[in-house]
Amino acid sequence: MQSTTYRRTVIDRLAFLASPQPLWVTPVSILLILGIWELLCRSGLVSALYLPSPSAIVVTGFEMTVSGEILVNAKASLVRIAAGFILGSAAGILIGLATGFSRLAEAVGNPIIHALYPVPKIALLPLIILWLGIGELSKITIISLGVFFPVVINTYSGVKNVDPLLVKVAVSFRTGRVNLIRKVILPAALPVIFAGLKLAAGTSLLLLVAAEMIAAKEGLGAMILHYGDLMLTTKLMVGVLTLSFLGVLFNHGLNWIEKKLIPWRQGV
Numbered sequence: 001m002q003s004t005t006y007r008r009t010v011i012d013r014l015a016f017l018a019s020p021q022p023l024w025v026t027p028v029s030i031l032l033i034l035g036i037w038e039l040l041c042r043s044g045l046v047s048a049l050y051l052p053s054p055s056a057i058v059v060t061g062f063e064m065t066v067s068g069e070i071l072v073n074a075k076a077s078l079v080r081i082a083a084g085f086i087l088g089s090a091a092g093i094l095i096g097l098a099t100g101f102s103r104l105a106e107a108v109g110n111p112i113i114h115a116l117y118p119v120p121k122i123a124l125l126p127l128i129i130l131w132l133g134i135g136e137l138s139k140i141t142i143i144s145l146g147v148f149f150p151v152v153i154n155t156y157s158g159v160k161n162v163d164p165l166l167v168k169v170a171v172s173f174r175t176g177r178v179n180l181i182r183k184v185i186l187p188a189a190l191p192v193i194f195a196g197l198k199l200a201a202g203t204s205l206l207l208l209v210a211a212e213m214i215a216a217k218e219g220l221g222a223m224i225l226h227y228g229d230l231m232l233t234t235k236l237m238v239g240v241l242t243l244s245f246l247g248v249l250f251n252h253g254l255n256w257i258e259k260k261l262i263p264w265r266q267g268v
Contacts, residue, residue, distance in 0.1 A: 052234040061238040069223070074242060076218040080136065081208050081246075084143025088204075089197055092148045096155025096193075097181060106156075113152060121146045121203075122210045134215035139208070146207040147200040154196025158189030187262075194258045201250040205243060220246075 034054050040046045041053035048056065064070045098105040099113070125142050132138040162185050170184045212221025224239040 049231065049233055052237055056234050057237050057241065060234045061241070064235065064238055070238065070242060073218055073220050073223045073239075074246075076216075077208055077212065077220045078246075080139050080211075080219065081143060081204050084140045084208075085147050085200070085204050087140065088144035088147025089151045089200060091144070092151025092196070092200075093155050093193060096152040097159060097186065097189075099152070100156045100159025100189075101177075101181060101185065110156070113149070117149045117153065121207055125207075125211060125214060129215060139211040139216065142211050143204050143207050146203040150199040150203065151193070151196045154199070155189060155193050158192030159185055161192065162188040190258075190262050194254060194262075198251060198254055201254065202247065205247055205250075209243065 037051075038053050038055060041048065041051065041056075052060075061070070095105075095109060095113075099109045100106070121142060124145065125138075128138045128141050132141060166184050166188060167180070170180050175184070208219070209221035209224065212219035213225045216222040220239050220243055224236055224243075227233075227235040227239065
């Protein structure tokens with residue numbers, strides 16, 4: 001009897017944890033964190049030199065937006081990250097499909113991919129600058145490299161984990177290779193591909209900042225480095241939070257595209 005009661009209690013608790021939470025939970029928790037942060041700064045326990053208050057960051061951010069400083073630097077960063085992300089993800093999906101579908105491509109490509117993947121991409125930045133100069137091409141290239149590897153590995157895994165029954169049915173209907181990839185393998189692998197794209201989005205922001213800190217006059221990374229050197233922490237935090245906002249924006253954008261391309265998974 002006691003064991004039955006215990007099991008019911010555990011099941012009820014698990015059901016509560018898995019159930020959808022009210023909409024007010026997220027905004028209230030964010031406001032609570034910001035409120036504690038503001039109180040710590042206003043109480044003097046934390047110096048504004050090390051951590052400015054949220055209200056000071058908002059005021060400074062508004063001033064930098066009105067002056068156009070944020071918009072100019074954000075535009076420069078967005079152009080670089082968009083170009084690098086599109087090129088890297090397109091190459092990753094194409095090569096991932098090839099290595100997952102073709103045994104010859106798998107035998108040739110996978111050893112190279114797995115050998116280069118562990119190399120920190122930031123470590124390659126000086127070499128890429130030496131090859132391509134300090135212009136936009138080197139920045140876009142390093143972002144593309146960072147995006148390429150998580151996308152190609154996830155695409156390959158997605159292709160390899162496609163249900164063999166789906167492939168057999170398509171082959172039994174004499175589906176050509178192009179249609180087999182386009183109508184069967186690619187749609188089945190899309191959830192895993194999007195997981196790789198979301199990982200790559202975070203990596204692209206990291207490499208963007210690193211590239212702009214080393215060789216750029218404009219961009220959020222260059223702006224953060226500049227104000228860090230001047231010890232203007234409030235303006236530095238505005239740049240950091242702008243990057244955080246871009247990361248959230250990218251994630252929501254990829255989620256929206258995923259829902260449009262994979263409507264059958266919306267209820268999962």
